[in-house]
Amino acid sequence: MCEPFESADWWKNGYLQGAAKSKPEAATAEHMANTSVVSEGCIGDKCLKVDLKQYLSGGLAVHWPFSNAGKAPEAMHLRYYLKLGSNFVPNTCLPGSTDASTGGKFPGLADVRAYPEEQCGNGGAWGDGLNCWSMRTHFRNCTKTGGDRTCTSPQASTRIGSYLYYYEQDGFANAGLWDNVEWGQGYYTEPFGSCSSPRDIGSCGMGVGGQLENDRWYRVEMYVKMNTPGKADGIIKGWVDGVLSYQKTNMIFRIAGHDGLHV
Numbered sequence: 001m002c003e004p005f006e007s008a009d010w011w012k013n014g015y016l017q018g019a020a021k022s023k024p025e026a027a028t029a030e031h032m033a034n035t036s037v038v039s040e041g042c043i044g045d046k047c048l049k050v051d052l053k054q055y056l057s058g059g060l061a062v063h064w065p066f067s068n069a070g071k072a073p074e075a076m077h078l079r080y081y082l083k084l085g086s087n088f089v090p091n092t093c094l095p096g097s098t099d100a101s102t103g104g105k106f107p108g109l110a111d112v113r114a115y116p117e118e119q120c121g122n123g124g125a126w127g128d129g130l131n132c133w134s135m136r137t138h139f140r141n142c143t144k145t146g147g148d149r150t151c152t153s154p155q156a157s158t159r160i161g162s163y164l165y166y167y168e169q170d171g172f173a174n175a176g177l178w179d180n181v182e183w184g185q186g187y188y189t190e191p192f193g194s195c196s197s198p199r200d201i202g203s204c205g206m207g208v209g210g211q212l213e214n215d216r217w218y219r220v221e222m223y224v225k226m227n228t229p230g231k232a233d234g235i236i237k238g239w240v241d242g243v244l245s246y247q248k249t250n251m252i253f254r255i256a257g258h259d260g261l262h263v
Contacts, residue, residue, distance in 0.1 A: 001064070001068075001069065003064075004044060004046070005037055005046055005047055005048040006037070006044075006045065006046050007037070008036075008037045010037070010048070011027045011031070011032055011062060012026075012027075013064075014064060014065070014068040015027040015062045015063065015064050016062065016063045016064070016065065017031050017061075017062060017063075018063065024065070027062045031060070031061070031062060032060070034050060034051045034052070034053065034058075034059045034060060035048060035049065035050050035051070035059070035060055036048075036049050036051075037049070041083070043081055043217055047081075052088070052104075054093075055093070055094065055095055057092065057104070058104075066262075066263065072262040072263075073262055073263045074225065074226050074262060074263070075223070075224065075225035075226065075235075075263065076109055076223070076224055076263040077221065077222075077223045078107070078108070078109055078221065078222050078223075079219065079220070079221045080107055080219075080220055080221075081217055081218065081219055081220070082106065082212075082217070082218050082220050083215065083216060083217045083218070084157070084158060084212060084213075084214045084215070084216075085214065085215065086214050086215040087214075088157065088158070088214050089141075089157070090102055090103060090104070090139050090140055090141045090157065090158045091141055092104070102140045102141040103138065103139055103140035103141070104138075104139055105136040105137065105138060105139070105163055106136065106137035106138075106139060106160065106220075107136065107137060108134065108135050108136030108137050108163070108222065109134075109135055109222065109224050109263050110122075110132075110133065110134035110135065110136070110263075111132060111133055111134070111261050111262055111263060112132045112133075112134050113131070113132065120132035121133055121134040121165040122134055122165060125165075126165055126166075126169045127165045127166045127167050127169065127253070128167065129167035129168075129252065129253070129254055129255030129258065129261075130254075130255065130258055130260070130261075131261075132165065132261070133164075133165055133166050133167070133253045133261060134163075134164070134165045135162055135163065135164050135165075135166075135222065135224055135236065136163045137160055137161070137162070137163065137220060137222070138160060138161045138162060138163030138175060138176070138177070139158050139159065139160050139161075139212075140158070140159050140161075140175075140177075140184070141157070141158065141159070142156055142157060142158065142159060142211065144183060150181050150183045150184065151179075151181070151208070151211045152179075152181065152208050152211070153208045153211040153213070155213045156208075156211035156212055156213050157212070157213065157214050158211070158212045158214075159177050159178075159179060159181075159184075159210055159211055159212075160177070160178055160210045160212060160220070160240075161175055161176045161177035161178045161179075161205065161210055161238075161246065162175075162176035162177075162178070162201060162222070162236060162238065162246060163175070163176075164176060164201055164236075166201075166251065166252070166253060167199075167252045167253060167254075167255060168198070168199040168252065169199070170199065171187075173186065173187050174186040174187060174193060174200060174201060174202055175193075175201070175202060176201035176202060176204055176205070176236070176246060176248070177202075177205050177210060177246075178205045178209060178210025178238045178240065178245040178246040179205045179206070179207060179208050179209065179210040179211055179245065180205055180206050180207060180208070181205075181208075182203075185202035185203050185205070186200055186201065186202020186203065187202075195248055196250070197250075198232040198250045198251060198252050199252070201236075201248060204236075204246050204247055204248040205245060205246045206244065206245060206246070206247070207243065207245055209239070209240035209241065209243045209245035210238070210240055210245045210246070212240075218240055218241055219239075219240070219241050219242065220238075220239075220240060221238065221239040221240075221242075222236070222237065222238050222239075223235065223236070223237040223238075224236055224263055226253050226254060226259075226261060226262060226263070227251055227252055227253050227254055229254045229255060229256050229257060229258055229259050230255070230256035230257070232250040232251065232252050233249065233250065233251075234249075234250070234251030234252060234253050234254075235248070235249050235251065236248045236251055
């Protein structure tokens with residue numbers, strides 16, 4: 001599927017407001033309140049602008065099910081182009097307070113068929129190897145508590161990576177950031193994580209491609225392949241501007257005897 005965002009009503013092309021297969025509901029104009037199709041500053045003729053407004057936690061959240069194309073792939077490659085606005089800040093805050101936290105999600109791939117009837121693969125409900133998994137693009141700031149920078153790229157404001165719900169997950173501190181900076185990558189083997197462990201997604205990043213500057217276009221790509229049930233051979237890869245920035249080849253999405261999960 002290719003979505004060039006040339007039309008103002010692009011969201012009518014099969015997009016859903018939730019991921020449930022039993023109760024699919026089409027996206028509506030209300031869900032597009034923070035978006036617009038613009039022609040200034042785009043790579044092509046037009047592009048989709050999403051406003052992430054101050055003090056709000058979201059700008060856009062819609063799904064496009066591959067069942068629209070009659071498919072349920074074992075593997076999928078996703079590419080999108082992203083430019084953070086010149087005033088984009090990856091931190092979240094409350095009115096009148098300092099930064100409350102950092103980070104959020106950009107587009108990704110998933111199989112979250114149990115949502116929203118039952119949380120699974122989102123909202124704090126981990127994947128169980130049977131019913132769900134998800135991998136959105138994670139973003140966070142470049143600054144540690146106390147002001148020290150984590151980004152080695154001098155102009156970068158934001159780190160991106162893999163925000164996963166998966167089998168045997170143990171908390172959100174185990175992040176899969178797409179760079180080789182140790183801080184913030186996981187806690188199974190403090191502080192860097194251990195990519196060699198199937199349940200640990202930290203330390204799989206490489207280089208500094210996952211460190212993004214504001215007001216610049218990037219090509220972001222991810223590849224996900226389901227594992228053979230009973231084997232730790234699932235694959236995740238991530239590229240920024242064509243450079244491999246993350247690779248993990250021992251993921252477990254599906255447990256032994258169950259191959260129902262797809263992309």
